[in-house]
Amino acid sequence: MASISISELKPGIKLEKDVHTPLGGLLMRKGTVLLPRDLDILRAFMVPQVEVDMGEAEPQNGFSNAVGQVAAAYERAVDDPALPTKMASFYEEYEKLISLMKSAHQSVIAGGLPIYELRNQLEAAIGHIKEYNPLTFVPRTMNEYDYIFHNSVLCALSSYLLAKWSGLQQKDWMQAAFAGLFHDIGNAKIDPAILYKPSPLTVAEAEEMRRHTAYGYQILKNVKAINEGVRLAALQHHEKIDGTGYPLRLEGSKIHVYAKIVGITDIFHAMTLRRIYRKAQSPYIVLEQIHSEAFGKLDPTLVRIFIQKATEFHNGTKVRLSNHQIGEIVFTDRNQPTRPMVSIGGEIINLAQKPQLYIEEVLSSN
Incomplete structure (x- = not known):
């Protein structure tokens, strides 16, 4: 092992110790075989020197066999012929769930939810969860009038992930997904003239829109296959931990964890999806806004987990x-x-x- 300055580094050398940013964040792990891009990153962070294994370097050709193996593995991952097929399958299940949610809103008006059909299709979509990331997924086709259905399905998928990422028990993951799927089911009882109004709502119309939380709880009250947390998420997902939310102005400890999860995923997808009255916003800007909301409004631990996990795997994006x-x-x-x-x-x-x-x-x- 040797300590070597950044100016002397060459591609193909392997790190023998973790490298950290000036603020203490992990920049590169021990064992990383340096590629040309890695050298640029080290220089950008003004890292003065690193601990390396000089035996890994091959100065004659600039790359070690290890570098070639890393590059080859990367190319295989990017060019994996199965990836388009996997994504196509995921999109198919996603779009089936969108269609089923449209039907479900009509069923609510007629008197009931097709809960078992919805559960089976939600499970089918979650079966492809490895192909989904909240930050990069975009529906293939989306009519602005279908926003509420896309928002519900995306909240289901993101809430499933956030429940998993946050360390909840596995039995909670699917229930958190149900909470995301049904959080706005009360909109089925809102007058479409209000629900799809492109201009600002009047005070009376805004008050009616707020009732979708209570309507949602009533719709789900006697639905089987979901637990009370799912019903409470429909009621509480607009509550804020400082007590400024609605409909009951609950404070943090009284808000169900599913509602806290859906409160985050709903804001994220509401802002990153195209609406009748507003274009989609940058997911990175939305994450920054959610981060600022974490101070007093949203659960800060869940916000931190959501932001870190959603951005974790995006080198190469x-x-x-x-x-x-x-x-x-x-x-x-x-x-x-x-x-x-x-x-x-x-x-x-x-x-x-x-x-x-x-x-x-x-x-x-x-």
Whole structure:
């Protein structure tokens, strides 16, 4: 093992110790075989030197066999011919669930929910959960009038993940998904003229919209296959932990954990989906807004988990910045997950140091 300055590093050398950012975040793990991009990242963070195993380097060709293996594995992952098929299957199950939710809203008006059909289709969609990430998933087709159905299905998937990520017992994961799926079921009893109104609501109309929480609880009250937490999520998902929410102005300890989970996923998808009166917003900007909401409004622990996990696996994601430049995420710091480092034309841009810049749109991911 040897300590070597960044200026002397070459691709193919293996790290013998973890490398951290100046603020203490993990930058690269021990055992990482350095690629050219890694050297750019180290320089961008102004890391002076690292501990390496010089025996791994092959200066003659600039890359070790290990680097070639890493690169080959990466290419196999990106070019995996099964990936399009897996995503196509996921989209198919997703769209079936959208159609079923449309029918369910009509069934509610007629007197009941097709709960077992919905459960089976939700389970089918969750069977493809590895193909889903809240940050990058975009419906293939979406009519603005179908927003409420897409929001419900996406909240179901994201709530399932957040329940899992947050350490809830496995028996809660599917119930949290139900909570996401049915959180706005009370909208089925709202006058469509109010529900789809493109202009601002009157005071009376806004008050009627708020009743969707109570309507939802009543609709779910006698539905089998769901637990009381799912019903409470329909009632409480607009409550805030400081007691400023509605309909009951509950404080944090009185809000069910499913409602806290759905409160986060609902805000995220409500802002990142296209609406009748507003275009979709950048998921990264929305995550920053959710982070600011965590101080007094949303459960801060659940917010931190959601942001970190949703941004965790996106090195290689192609993005468009607010200045219209297109680049690729090369590193995400756990301390500032919404401000990753982006490579543009060979230059590394650290968004943590460029507050005026932000990721406007996620274009594609690995």
